[in-house]
Amino acid sequence: MVGKYTGISDSYLSILKALLHASVALDRKLVVDWVPSCDLEDSAAKETPDAYEKAWGLLKGANGVLVPGGFGDRGVQGKILAAKHARENNVPYLGICLGMQIAVIEYARSVMKLRDANSTEFDPAAKTPCVIFMPEGSKTHMGATMRLGSRRTFFQVNNCKSAKLYANANYVDERHRHRYEVNPDMVSEFEKAGLSFVGRDESGRRMEIIELPTHKFFVGTQFHPEFNSRPGKPSPLFLGLIAASSGQLEHLLQRTSGAVSSPTRCIAGPGAPKTKLRMNGLVSTYFANGSSIHI
Numbered sequence: 001m002v003g004k005y006t007g008i009s010d011s012y013l014s015i016l017k018a019l020l021h022a023s024v025a026l027d028r029k030l031v032v033d034w035v036p037s038c039d040l041e042d043s044a045a046k047e048t049p050d051a052y053e054k055a056w057g058l059l060k061g062a063n064g065v066l067v068p069g070g071f072g073d074r075g076v077q078g079k080i081l082a083a084k085h086a087r088e089n090n091v092p093y094l095g096i097c098l099g100m101q102i103a104v105i106e107y108a109r110s111v112m113k114l115r116d117a118n119s120t121e122f123d124p125a126a127k128t129p130c131v132i133f134m135p136e137g138s139k140t141h142m143g144a145t146m147r148l149g150s151r152r153t154f155f156q157v158n159n160c161k162s163a164k165l166y167a168n169a170n171y172v173d174e175r176h177r178h179r180y181e182v183n184p185d186m187v188s189e190f191e192k193a194g195l196s197f198v199g200r201d202e203s204g205r206r207m208e209i210i211e212l213p214t215h216k217f218f219v220g221t222q223f224h225p226e227f228n229s230r231p232g233k234p235s236p237l238f239l240g241l242i243a244a245s246s247g248q249l250e251h252l253l254q255r256t257s258g259a260v261s262s263p264t265r266c267i268a269g270p271g272a273p274k275t276k277l278r279m280n281g282l283v284s285t286y287f288a289n290g291s292s293i294h295i
């Protein structure tokens with residue numbers, strides 16, 4: 001877990017619980033290694049070499065990488081390096097909100113060679129603004145300008161990992177908390193370079209889920225799937241991360257996408273009564289002495 005507030009684990013309480021719900025469902029012992037994103041940065045190699053070594057040791061030893069949401073630019077470069085490590089080494093990655101935005105920036109810089117790519121949150125004058133302030137927000141007022149609460153995401157394709165994890169639903173309702181978004185004018189450029197935007201809002205202009213189809217599991221969400229995770233009702237994307245990190249993803253996808261028949265359960269909000277997720281025993285399993293999994 002690569003974040004800014006790793007010293008205070010309560011900062012990421014809902015993420016931690018969501019990881020635990022998914023690990024219990026998949027019968028794996030969860031081990032969370034907290035990696036302060038600042039310690040991954042080049043400057044830390046000189047200023048705090050021990051912390052730098054430790055951070056990179058933990059990151060390289062992890063079975064999966066999660067970059068949670070966040071605000072402001074401190075530690076952002078370290079998060080970008082963590083996403084790069086996961087992408088280049090086929091390590092399962094889940095990026096949430098800021099964790100998705102920095103994965104997009106990383107892709108632009110490393111793969112598309114757009115060295116000036118940035119979010120206008122960190123550089124308002126960015127030459128290649130691939131993450132931008134949402135048009136309906138106010139630039140002068142921080143209060144009440146956030147896109148908050150439950151919003152609908154429509155899957156664009158049904159053969160991607162996240163659609164399968166959500167039981168081939170046409171759409172899902174998940175909760176939001178952000179001011180910036182992927183620049184819609186750059187989306188086709190990204191897609192040509194291999195990054196898929198598999199979930200979008202009803203307008204098709206707001207990106208909600210990214211995936212790298214060639215990667216074992218590289219998923220980013222503009223929404224916060226952790227807020228809807230409950231004991232016995234794990235978030236599908238957290239299940240995906242834990243399954244991919246423990247070599248069970250193919251099997252899980254067969255179960256959730258209906259290739260194996262199983263009991264059904266409603267996952268979406270009251271507005272989406274037709275959406276069912278086949279859990280096939282995932283909800284009733286218990287914590288056992290299975291092999292541990294490092295996130």
Ligand SMILES: NC(=O)CC[C@H](N)C(=O)O
Binds near residue numbers: 071097099
């Ligand atoms: N919750 C978050 O991670 C927010 C991400 C980013 N700071 C934004 O406002 O869009």
